[in-house]
Amino acid sequence: MGNGLIVSGAWQGQVFCIDSKENKKLIIDLGKEKIAAADIEYIKEKKLLIVPTLNKTVIGYHLE
DSSP: OTTOEEEEEGGGTEEEEEOTTOOEEEEEEOGGGTOOBOSOEEEGGGTEEEEEBTTSOEEEEEOO
16 A cells, blocks of 8 residues: 555545545445445554444455
């Protein structure tokens, strides 16, 4: 993920990476399944993105 920021549009269920040049890239879109994202966490050493949902589940993604 480099030195970018990972942000979510919680109610839309979308998670984006924003790089140092302010380019925005959609990395996850849970909105298609009508899943809203809660507060996200990224563990850089493991390249692991953790996305709790408002459906009382937790989803993990390995990011390169």
